[in-house]
Amino acid sequence: MEKRPTMRDIAKLANVSGVTVSLALRKHSSIPQITRERIEEIARQIGYRPDPALSALMAYRRGAKPSGYQGTIAWINTHIHPEYVRHAPPFSLYCQGSHERCVELGYKLEEFPLVDFNMNYKQLSKVLYSRNIQGVIFPPQERSQAHISDFSFNWERFSAVALGFSLARPQLHTVVPAQYRSARLAVRKLRSLGYRRIACISNETLNRRTDFNFLGGYLVEQCRFPANLHVPVFTMMVERDHMPECRKWYRLHKPDAILDFSLRASYSLQLLQSVPRCKLGIASIDLLDQTSELAGVNQNSRLVGRVAVDEVAGMILANKRGIPDIPKSVLIEGSWVNGSSAPRITGLLPSRKKNEN
Secondary structure, eight states: OOOOOOHHHHHHHHTSOHHHHHHHHTTOTTSOHHHHHHHHHHHHHHTOOOOHHHHHHHHHHHHTSOOOOOEEEEEEEOOSSHHHHHTSTTHHHHHHHHHHHHHHHTEEEEEEEGGGGTTOHHHHHHHHHHTTOOEEEEOOOSSTTEEOOTTTSOGGGOEEEEESSOEEESOOEEEEEOHHHHHHHHHHHHHHTTOOSEEEEEEHHHHHHTTTHHHHHHHHHHTTSOGGGOOOOEEEOSSSOOHHHHHHHHHHHOOSEEEEOSGGGHHHHHHTTTSOGGGOEEEESSOOOTTSSOEEEEOOHHHHHHHHHHHHHHHHHTTOOSSOSSOOEEEEOOEEEOOTTSOOOSSOOHHHHHHOO
């Protein structure tokens, strides 16, 4: 059996100490860049790979004692108006969770607005590398299906994770809410509360940003209903006032509950102005404010941010850099929250009970 290359082999070929090799492979700032690059090249040439058992042991030993300063993880804010999204959920909740976890692991989370670099990814990556920042988190992009050129950002120098599906290229490892399962959860909870004609108000922009996961989950659940309980999805195509069409849609199809994908269930709540509350249940697919009266799904956005840091920190320790050959997605389950907007129905109308399977 061929002997596995070790750090000692690299140290011998590079004519440096084993400690220097260890620090260089972790891109420690105490090792000059030219030395790090020479050691990394030797490691590649002899086929060195970290020992997973040893890495796990070191990770355990680090976790068994209070974390000192481990380094900085970059939070890349790509929005043209970065200040606008800093306090807007779920963006702000992702950031809060990431910050909390960084403190626990000994990292510092530092925001880097792309506008400060004239929207130039190449310049940004140079600054990050010069500061020995090895881990980067890309929160949701300003636009869906966003692309970052493989040549504009030096991916090979960083351990990178994206939040959500809005960054289409390159395909990085992602941490995302389990949106498809959340939609199915919401429909099932509404049915358990007695609702049967469960409709959906959708948002085309949100659909694209979530890779149609919310909509897909809802439609799969609807297929399980008898045909007479199916209600066409009301979809808002552009950012304009759809309220007149929404009221018309409601009067035509008469749903008894609405699962709302629009921002903070705004359209469904407006419908309540003309519909008696007892005849219409409302649930939000993304319950950002649990202190409100809204029922719906809490996407656990802070946990998404925390897990993103865990992923990046693990990649740094394992010396995994660059665009992955096969990207993975870590899904964070949502949690149902009861609310007065969707009270339990004590009994079904005779006509509905008759028509159901």
